[in-house]
Every structure is written in structure tokens, then in C-alpha cells.
Amino acid sequence: MLSVKGSRVVPSSKPTLICTVWTGKLYNPEGFKAHMKGIWKTRKKLVIQVVGQNLFTIVFELADDLELILEGRPWLFRKSVILFDRLSQAMDRDQIRLTLSPFWMKIDSNFPEFDKKDLLHAIGVSFGGVLRYEINEDFCRLRVNLDVQRPLRRGIFVSMDAVNKVWVPFKYGNLPMFCFGCGRMGHGLSNCIQLPPERKSKISENPPFLLALKAESKL
Structure with missing residues (x-):
């Protein structure tokens, strides 16, 4: 669904978001993925993939589902806010700014x-x-x-x-x-x-x- 070449994050051809949890605490990325999939009620399936330290991509089948997630912000995970942005082109991980x-x-x-x-x-x-x-x-x-x-x-x-x-x-x-x-x-x-x-x-x-x-x- 998505490829990581060296330090670059390359989006899928499908609608894609990139996100991070704004927290200094350690957490289990698999727990994050399971928790958010249980909360987000999308029409079609989505795929959450780890692409870096505290960095994820979310690939959607439908653009409407992506818009639904953005419209519902702010989303929280363990009382910490999740920051999102659209991923439409390849980016170096150290150039990604989610604030x-x-x-x-x-x-x-x-x-x-x-x-x-x-x-x-x-x-x-x-x-x-x-x-x-x-x-x-x-x-x-x-x-x-x-x-x-x-x-x-x-x-x-x-x-x-x-x-x-x-x-x-x-x-x-x-x-x-x-x-x-x-x-x-x-x-x-x-x-x-x-x-x-x-x-x-x-x-x-x-x-x-x-x-x-x-x-x-x-x-």
C-alpha cells in the first residue's frame, strides 16, 4: 500500500494521510492502530502503516473517508492529540512538520x-x-x-x-x-x-x- 525508500515516505496512489501522536510518552504502535480502527467508522477499509518513529500513514479506499477523518478532528489517543496532514507527494521524513x-x-x-x-x-x-x-x-x-x-x-x-x-x-x-x-x-x-x-x-x-x-x- 505504501513504500518507504530510505528516509523518504512515498504515498500510495490512493487517498493518503500522514499522522503523529503529539506526546512524549512511549506507546505501542500496534495498539494505536487497533484503537483508531475501532473508533473510525469509515465506509471502506483503511490501512494504517508505521513509517517512522511516532509516524504513520493512513491509506483509504475512498476520498470521502479521508475527509471524514479530517472533519472529525481533533482525534485523541490516550489523552494526546493526533496531528494529520495529506500526503500527496514523496517527502523526506525529517522534512515532515505536523504541528x-x-x-x-x-x-x-x-x-x-x-x-x-x-x-x-x-x-x-x-x-x-x-x-x-x-x-x-x-x-x-x-x-x-x-x-x-x-x-x-x-x-x-x-x-x-x-x-x-x-x-x-x-x-x-x-x-x-x-x-x-x-x-x-x-x-x-x-x-x-x-x-x-x-x-x-x-x-x-x-x-x-x-x-x-x-x-x-x-x-
Whole structure:
């Protein structure tokens, strides 16, 4: 289904994705393959193949099944996010960069001073653009790409006028494991290499990042 020539990953003639699990923990690749095949409900069969350390390709019989997987993101494996990209041409493994994943963000809609559509657009631009958005009476939400190498953003100040500002907090749907100290996905505070040990002990008492960043599951 797919060939690996030296350090190059060569895609199949069929629709192909390349993916990795954003985690520093060791895991069984065969366990990953079995777990995801049990979750993904595709119309036709798919083949998951190991092509490198923590690197997989997924070959589909149908392009619609590939789109179904991309549309369902973010996907998690053992509380860690899986990062995907299309594989349409041969690539060197050391040139593959998987760092982005779309997430839904919840924004409370109790800001009568702002036009909700304009507010979502302004927030989305700060993330590089809005992929999609929805507005209803109880809350608004928008879909944006998050860079897993960067800390999660807890919110944003929005100016009402030349003097007053309003804090707009963010909540993220289907958020994976993240560090309460540095705010990055893929590890917990105890395994964080961004912070020195003496700072970790202080942060654990009053962490800057909290579970409040997670939106309720019904989203």
C-alpha cells in the first residue's frame, strides 16, 4: 500500500494521510492502530502503516473517508492529540512538520456591546483565521487551528472604547492533556521540560493554566 525508500515516505496512489501522536510518552504502535480502527467508522477499509518513529500513514479506499477523518478532528489517543496532514507527494521524513490541529473554541455570548460575528472574526484572526463559526443564544463558537508547540491561550482583552477593556475567556472542546504550568499540549506538569523543578513546586499550588480551559463535553 505504501513504500518507504530510505528516509523518504512515498504515498500510495490512493487517498493518503500522514499522522503523529503529539506526546512524549512511549506507546505501542500496534495498539494505536487497533484503537483508531475501532473508533473510525469509515465506509471502506483503511490501512494504517508505521513509517517512522511516532509516524504513520493512513491509506483509504475512498476520498470521502479521508475527509471524514479530517472533519472529525481533533482525534485523541490516550489523552494526546493526533496531528494529520495529506500526503500527496514523496517527502523526506525529517522534512515532515505536523504541528497544527483544528479545535472548536467556545465564547460566551453575554457581551451585548459587541457584534458577535465581528467579535468571533477578530478572535479568529488572532489565531490565523476562522475555519468556521456558529452563533446561538447561549454561546458562540468558532473553529481555529491551534499550534501544539505554543501555550494555550486563556482569553483575550477586547477594547470597548479608548478606555475600557473586556476580558473574553476561551474554552476549548475535546482538549487533550496539557501542562498546568507552561500551557502546552502533550505532557503534564510533572513531565514539563519548559520549567525548572523549583518553579514547578510553586506553580502546583497556584497553576496559571486550569481545567477551566476545557469546554463541557456536549460541545
